[in-house]
Amino acid sequence: TYHELVQNTQIIIDKYHQGFINLQTDYKVQKQIVNTQLNVIGSQIRRTASKMSESVAIDFDATNKKTQILVNKTRWQLFITIIIALFIGISLGLFISRSITVPLAIVINRSNKMSLGIMKIDVQNNVEQLMVRQDEIGELGRAYDTLVTYFKVIIEDVVQVSLDVANGNLRSIPKAEYKGDFVQIKNSLENASFNLQSVVKDIVQVSQGLASGNLRVTPKAKYKGDFEQIKNALEITLLAQSQVIEDIVQVAKGLADDSKNVVAKADYQGDFIKIKTALEAAANKLSESMARNTIQNWLKTGQTELSKKISGEQEITDLAKNICTFLTTYLEAQVGAFYIVEEENRIKLVASYAYNQRKGLPNEFQIGEGLVGQAVLEKQKILVTDIPENYINIQSGTGEAVPKNILVMPFMYENSVKGAIEIGSFHEFTAIQLELLEQVMPNIGITMNTAESRMKMQALLHK
Structure with missing residues (x-):
């Protein structure tokens, strides 16, 4: 990596600098030795040594300049290398980040839509690109797509059963494969369908009983929750019809027995009021007819009896x-x-x-x-x-x-x-x-x- 490259370069520079310092130290030692020798050998040696010293100094300065130039060049190369390494690292990081965040954004987007009840896929191409990947992101995409597909199957099955029940097909049952906690949904659907079948069958048997004239028929199914209102309504209906029929019977018997005081006593409601009105009208007409007949009989009897008296x-x-x-x-x-x-x-x-x-x-x-x-x-x-x-x-x-x-x-x-x-x-x-x-x-x-x-x-x- 670029960090290792920088460290190695710095080590080389440090070694070169240390060698240069050692060389300078040796040079000073040699110069001291030479100076010592010069004092002994004489001026000739001193001149020779001076020349050598100057030559060495010149060489040293030249070498020092070259070394400084090399160090500066190395530093610029190192700086450029670091910049390039940083750019490559940032680009690589962005690429890696995008390769992760984009799939995650797709998954999050679909998750949000699922939370809103939207199962339709609007970005099918992106999803397919996500699924064809062979890395962990691809596995995530495939797992998520499987989950969405399963949810769609479950929801469609629940909707189908609900529509069938709403259309009166109470024999409809869940057909999808429910797993885990989703089995509770299947059980609930089956129980709801069974309860509805029981209630409907009971209503049918009560209605058939009424149609056949059996006023003693009663609801037999177990009504739960709001269905108890249906049971109460059935029982009230049965009781009301039973009372109406019994009242009609007693009125009819009264009319057949020529009773003058026959009246409808039951509580007639709704369209049954027409029956009560008809019964009361019939009773009134019968009463009036009986009254007229009684009067006519009384008049005729009086005339007949008087005729007998005067015959x-x-x-x-x-x-x-x-x-x-x-x-x-x-x-x-x-x-x-x-x-x-x-x-x-x-x-x-x-x-x-x-x-x-x-x-x-x-x-x-x-x-x-x-x-x-x-x-x-x-x-x-x-x-x-x-x-x-x-x-x-x-x-x-x-x-x-x-x-x-x-x-x-x-x-x-x-x-x-x-x-x-x-x-x-x-x-x-x-x-x-x-x-x-x-x-x-x-x-x-x-x-x-x-x-x-x-x-x-x-x-x-x-x-």
Whole structure:
């Protein structure tokens, strides 16, 4: 190396200088000897010695100058050699450094990209140049490329499995060769796929159970983590549907049994509200229909029963009694009176139900007199709610009381008033009760006219 060259050169110079010093010392010794001899030999020898001394001095000076020139030249050569050696060393160092730092920069760059999730190689030529080297850097490049390739294979396999699962292919399994700690990734993927399969199969069996009408089906798989929300949702759905079905069944049974109070009791939500609305509408329609049927049955039954009461040949008083009693009781009233119109526009009480004759109150009226006379005169019913205390009393075994409502309903035959019925009740008369009276009044008019005609005919026959 240049350090050794400098050291060797310095050693040579030192040896040459030491030889020169030795030569100078010898020269001084010889000069002293010569001077001593000169004192003995004489002036001739002195002159000869002086000449020799001068010659030696001249030679010495010449030699000294040559030596100095050689030393200076050697120093310049040594300096230039050192400069060249330094340049070569620096160049060699830069070359060696670059041959190491450039590959390391490539590796670091790819490592940084890998840390950011970028596996694509943008400098493939540099990587290939790095890999073809046969030194330690080449081994590093090949090892690193193998690592990157392995990472890419693992990542692609994980992505493929994830995409398959996302697309509904739950049978997808990892296909790459997982090594070392990467086996945990493979196990996690397989466990995740298995758990998803279990959950999906369980959801399918629950759905199939619901589709087949099995409301007792329950989730059987082991739901973990956020999957517990699916289990809870399934159980809530099953419970809600079970409650809805049971409620529909009880409503349907109620409708089948003609129950008037059937109502949807379950908590219907979402689109199930439509079912509740339909059930309530059906129940309301059934209730209304049943109410109408009940009313019609009540009206028809009243007409039929009344027809039975007045059928056959009966005396006027018997007919009046039967009609008055039936209507009063059928209307759930408490008192009733039956009046007929006689000759000379007289109205006479001929029958009653629970009627207590009050002192001073007449049994006969003129048309237009009192409520009964006014109703006969107007040929319209009269309904009174403010009853005087001395008008009519309803008497029982425990006492007597004034009715709250009085209804006077005239009955006619061919637009001729034949009589009137007066009914008193503690309760208000309903529209249905009034409708029944409206329906039976014509029949009562016909019946009473027939009985009156029959009575007149019998009277004529007796004469």
